[in-house]
Amino acid sequence: MNKIISINLCSIIFQIDEIAYENLKKYLFEIKQNLGSSASANEVYVDVENRIAELFQQKLNDGAQAILPKDVEELMSVMGQPSQFKEFTDDNTAQNNSSHFEHDNKTNNQFRRIYRNPNDKVLGGVCSGLAAYLGIDPIIIRLAFVALFFVGGTSFLIYLICWIAIPKAITAAEKMAMNGKSITFDEIKKNVQREANNVKDNFERMSYDIKNNQNGSDTVRHIAKVLVKVIAFLFLIFGLMIFVPLALALLAVLFSVGFAAPIVLGFLTNSATDAKLLVFAACCMIFIPIVAIIYKLIRLIFKSNPISTWVKTAVTVLWFASIISIVYIAQKITSDFKYDKTITEQISFTPTPSKTIYLNSEWLHDNTKSHRRMHINIGIWGNHNFGIMDTIANGNIELKIATSPDSLIHLLIEKSAQGPTDSEAQKRAASITYNASQNDSILILPHYFTKAGHQMWRNQEVNLILQIPNNKQISLSQNALDLLDDDAFQTQYENLTDEIKINTKWIITSMGLKEAK
C-alpha cells in the first residue's frame, strides 16, 4: 500500500505514487545537477519537464489512474540517464570539435569533475581520482595519504569520507569528465551560488504554496523541507568559516577518546556502561556534523553526486540517538544531585594565655601560589585522571569568623554534599574529613578536605565558622587570608592590600573584623 501524491508538472495536476514520486524527484534533481547552471540549462530543464508531463498525460489517456514506479522507470529509459544530459551541453564543444580528433582526452573541453578512477586503483581509486582532478601524478597523493596516516590517522578518515562522497567513473563520459578542463575558482564560486539559488528557489516555491494554499500537508512538508535546506545552508556557511578549527577539534577528539573514559567513569558516573555510552555518544555528536561538513564541502567543490538517502538517514538517526543518550545520561547524573545535605560538626580548642591567636592555613603540598592554582584547577579532574589523591579537594572551603559564646575557641565545620536521596547525600557529607589543629597559639585550618574514596564528587563543600572569644585578637597569614570569606572585614577595611591586612591585628565585631587599637 502506497500513498498517492498530487504534483503539479507544467500546470497539469498528476496523481503519482509515493515511491514513483521519490524516484522522479531524485531523477529530476540529478538532471538539474548535470545540466549545470548555464543560462540555457534552465531552458533545457523546462523542455524536459514538459516532455515528462506529456508522457505522463499519455499514460493517463491510456486509462491509468496514477503514475506508478514502472511508469517512471519507463520514462527514464526513454529520457536516458542523468549523466547523458550533460554530454553535449558544454558551450565550447561545437567550436572545438575538430581539435578532439587530434588530442587525447587530457585536453578535452568538458569541465573536469572528480571521480574515483576504477582503472587505476589500490583501494577505492580515491587517490588516482584526486590526482587526475589536480592534474598530478597519483603517487604523490598516495604518498601524502600514507604520510598523513601517521599523523593521528587523519588521512584514513579523509579517505573513507572521499570514498563515500566521490562517485566512481563508470561511463565513458564520466571518464572523460574525470580528465576534463581544470576547474577554476570561478567554477567553485558558481557552485556556491547555485546552492544559494536553490535555497532561494525553495523559498519562492514555499511562498507560492502558501499563497495558493493548495494542499495542507504538502505545504507543511515543503516548509519543513525548506527549513532543513536553510539550516543546512547556514550550517554550511558556518562550516566553511570554522572548518579549520573543527578539523583541529576532530583531532582533539580522536586523541581524547582514550583519555576521556576514565574521567567520565570516576567523575560523572559510577556505571561503566553509562561511561562508555556517554563517550561514544559524545563522539558521535561531535564527529557526525564534522564529517557531514567535510562531505558537503567535498561535494560542493568537486560537484560530485549525492550518496544514497539510506546512508544519510542512518547517520541522522545515529546522531539523534546520540543526543538522546546524552540527555538520558545527563538526566541520570543530574538526579544524583537532587538532594542537598549539610552536617555540622563542632570542635573546640582551649586558647593559650597570649592575647593574639595566629590563624594559618595550608595547601596540600606547597605554598607557592602557582602550585596552589594548579591544585584548585586540576585537583578534582586531574587527580581522577591519574588516580592519585583522588579523595582530596584543594579549595572549595570558606571561612567565616564570629564571636565565641564562651571562653573557648570553637570551630563549626559545615560539611555538605548532594545525592539522589536524602540519606545518600547525608552519607556523602558524613564521609568528608576536615582536620583542623592547634599548635600553641597558632590555629591551622587546612585549605583542603578529604572524602571517602568510594564516594563520587557530588558538590562536596566545607564551610567553616570560627568562633573566637571576645577578649582575643587575631592575626592572619596570607594563606588564612585566602581562606577567609570576602566580606569578613568591616567595610572600611575591605579594600586594604593583603600586606596591610596581614600586618594588622584584628578584633571581632558583629559587623566583621575591625582593626585592634
Added chain:
Amino acid sequence: MNAENIQMQMRKGVLEYCILSVIAKNKSYASDIINSLKEAKLLVVEGTLYPLLTRLKNEGVLKYSWEESKTGPPRKYYELTPEGETILTEMNKTWHELAFAVQSITK
C-alpha cells in the same frame, strides 16, 4: 579509453548532422526526431537531444514555434533558420566527401 573517446566524437558529429537533416524535411517535435533516429538505428535517448536542440537554437541554426497539443502541454516544433540551411548544405557536402574518403580508404 582512446577508442571510446573517438567513437564518442564521431557519433557526436554525425548526430548533429542527422538531427539537422531530420528537421530539414519537416518541422519536428523532439519525439519525432527521436523516432526518426531510432528508425535509422542511431541509438540516442531524449535526454541527450534536449540540450543539443537548445544549443543549436542558441547558435541560430534552429528556431522553434509553439504548437498546441491534444495530449499534453504545448510542444516546441523546431525548424531550420536560413543560416541553418546554409550549414546543412555545407555539412551535406562534407559528409559526402568524408563518406567517399572513408569508403575508398577502408576498401
